[in-house]
Amino acid sequence: MTDIDPSILLVEDNEVNRDMLVRRLQRAGHHVSTVGDGEAALEAMRQQQPAVVLMDMNLPIKDGWTACQEAQQDPSLSSIPIIALTAHAMEEDKRRALEAGCSDYATKPVDFPDLLAKIAAQLDARC
Amino acid sequence: MRAADAVSQLRPRLSLRGRLYLFSGAILMLFAFNVGTSLWGSFARNESSIAYREAVTAAQLTAELEQNLQNKRQQVLVLATLRETTEEPLDAAALNQAYADLEIIAERLRQLGGFGGEDLEAYYRRLHDSVTALLGEWRQFYERYNETTQTPDIESAVSYNNTQQRLQELDQRQSFVAVQRANAIDATITLTDQITVLGFISSIAITLALVFAMIRSTNASLTRMKRGVERFGSGDLTYRIDEQRDSGEIGDLARTFNDMSTKLQTAIEEMNTARADADSANAAKSMFLANVSHELRTPLNAIIGYSEMLQDELGDGAQIDREQFHHDLATIIFSGKQLLTLINDILDLSKIETGKMQVSREIFSPAGLLVQVCDALSPLLLQNNNRLKLDIDKDSMRDMNSDRGKLQQIVTNLFSNACKFTKDGEITVSAHMSEESLIVSVADTGIGMTQAQQDRVFEAFTQAESNTGVKYGGTGLGLAIVREFCAMLGGRVALESQPDQGSNFRVTLPADPTSVPAGA
Structure with missing residues (x-):
């Protein structure tokens, strides 16, 4: 954890889960902004250039897999690491998320220390 | 195709056995024809040669007769000369010998009469007359030979010359007839030989043609059979042999094969359908499992998180925001309850599927139940800012005999669905009773459904869209349970809906399935 609170973009449509994750990430010292769908996620990535994106896969308007693929194809976004965050727990789902261009994968219910370690790993890799 | 059909219609439909009989019959007829021709030829030849032989015999007889006459005349002339010179009478033996000679000549003449037929009749008649006359004169000569001293008349010269003349004519005629008969024999032999050769050659040709036709038609039938078996065997299950093309055993075989093909096709199709059903059931179960896993994890995420x-906050020892703390606990409780509902739904559906779901009937007031359920579920209205309109026709309502718990769950599921898919709208729960039934409808002003969505929305594990669960939550079990419960209670659920125009679920349940009330 650094004090320089690198910014995290949380993409989550479920209000309860969003509220919980935001508060826990903030308590862990991260600066967090949130959006509720895939389309808005791409828009926020362009504007904010977050250090890392936590993205739920089942999103309205544009789902997480599509958003990941589009981010990969966009040169201005392709360097931003995306950690997939989903209640789909099958191996197949994990493979699908990584194929769509996600850097890492976390299953709900979230093992919070593990999630923080994954975020840190992505941030370290970027530095 | 039409022309080929017409040709096959014209083709005589004969069984293999029939073809063999026809074929054998045709060959026997040809054989009989050949034998007949040969018999007729030899008969005709025989007739001709008999006639020829007769002609030859007649010519011989004529020559002998001529010789006899000449000898006799010689004798008569010698006797006449002797009589003049010696005047010695003839003894009885010589006379008898002479008469016998005359008799022999007469006999010869008669024999000659038996030959020759009509052609020679006239010639023979003339010869007969003149020979008879001559013999008469010679007989007189012998009779008078001893009586008188005077030399008896031998004959009139005319008689003998006449006879000679007639003999020559007959002889010539006989030669002519013999030549004619010989020619006729030649012609007959030539003709019968030609007919025999022709018959033989045509028999061979016709037999070959028959054999060829037989082989061809049988081969064609068997080829059709073979092609059918090959096509069917290679997976063309709809292929059938044209059983109209053959009759008899091969036709029977084709029909039997087609029957077998139909049964096999049905069996294979049933098997494929069963396999497809099993596959899709399996896929549905896997999908369901994935959905259930997803849905269990979502509230668990909130609870654990x-x-x-x-x-953590308690451990920090920092000032605790009691209101926030209370709200967070409420979230945990809500998620826990959501989890419980989900588990109950899954268990219910599993019970229904395995036939273990029981109906427990009791007498209760449906109006009271509806009010109770709507009260209990009113917090759901707040989620999407909806209003509730409760419209119960109290005059028609009375107690009913049904499963209270199941009716409660039916209404709960419909109500929570309505709340889930409607935003800033109105949920209308209305109820009335007819003589026999309770009719409850739950209508909303929400997103509604297309016809295709309506068609599958009652299926277990499915929702209007595959990502409906994403947007609105749920596993697609609520309506499946509603439909199953309605069926178990002897009623039904109907749906009217249009996209963006809201949905109206209408449940009809028998008020008392054990007896029809005798008037309200």
Whole structure:
């Protein structure tokens, strides 16, 4: 954890889960902004250039897999690491998320220390 | 195709056995024809040669007769000369010998009469007359030979010359007839030989043609059979042999094969359908499992996440925001209840599917139940800012005999669906009773459904769209349970809906399935 609170973009449509994750990430010292769908996620990535994106896969308007693929194809976004965050727990789902261009994968219910370690790993890799 | 059909219609439909009989019959007829021709030829030849032989015999007789006459005349002339010179009478033996000679000549003449037929009749008649006359004169000569001293008249010269003349004519005629008969024999032999050769050659040709036709038609039938077996065997299950093309055994075989093909096709199709059903059932179960896993994890995420967070906050020892703390606990409780509902739904559906779901009937007031359910579920209205309109026709309502718990769950599921898919709208729960039934409808002003969505929305594990669960939550079990419960209670559920125009679920349940009330 650094004090320089690198910014995290949380993409989550479920209000309860969003509220919980935001508060826990903030308590862990991260600066967090949130959006509720895939389309808005791409828009926020362009504007904010977050250090890392936590993205739920089942999103309205544009789902997480599509958003990941589009981010990969966009040169201005392709360097931003995306950690997939989903209640789909099958191996197949994990493979699908990584194929769509996600850097890492976390299953709900979230093992919070593990999630923080994954975020840190992505941030370290970027530095 | 039409022309080929017409040709096959014209083709005589004969069984293999029939073809063999026809074929054998044709060959026997040809054989009989050949034998007949040969018999007729030899008969005709025989007739001709008999006639020829007769002609030859007649010519011989004529020559002998001529010789006899000449000898006799010689004798008569010698006797006449002797009589003049010696005047010695003839003894009885010589006379008898002479008469016998005359008799022999007469006999010869008669024999000659038996030959020759009509052609020679006239010639023979003339010869007969003149020979008879001559013999008469010679007889007189012998009779008078001893009586008188005077030399008896031998004959009139005319008689003998006449006879000679007639003999020559007959002889010539006989030669002519013999030549004619010889020619006729030649012609007959030539003709019968030609007919025999022709018959033989045509028999061979016709037999070959028959054999060829037989082989061809049988081969064609068998080829059709073979092609059918090959096509069917290679997976063309709809292929059938044209059983109209053959009759008899091969036709029977084709029909039997087609029957077998139909049964096999049905069996294979049933098997494929069963396999497809099993596959899709399996796929549905896997899908369901994935959905259930997803849905269980979503509330669990909140429960674990909030609990851990509250634990952390307590551990910090910092000032605790009681209101926030209370709200977080409420979230944990709500998620826990959501989880419980989900598990109950899954268990219910599993019970229904395995036939273990029981109906427990009791007498209760449906109006009271509806009011109770709507009260209990009113917090759901707040989620999407909806209003409730409760429209119960109290005059028609009375107690009913049904499963209270199941009716409660039916209404609960419909109500929570309506709340889930409607935003800033109105949920109308209305109820009335007819003589026999309770009719409850739950209508909303929400997103509604297309016809295709309506068609599958009652299926277990499915929702209007595959990502409906994403947007609105749920596993697609609520309506499946509603439909099953309605069926178990002897009623039904109907749906009217249009996209963006809201949905109206209408449940009809028998008020008392054990007896029809005798008037309200």
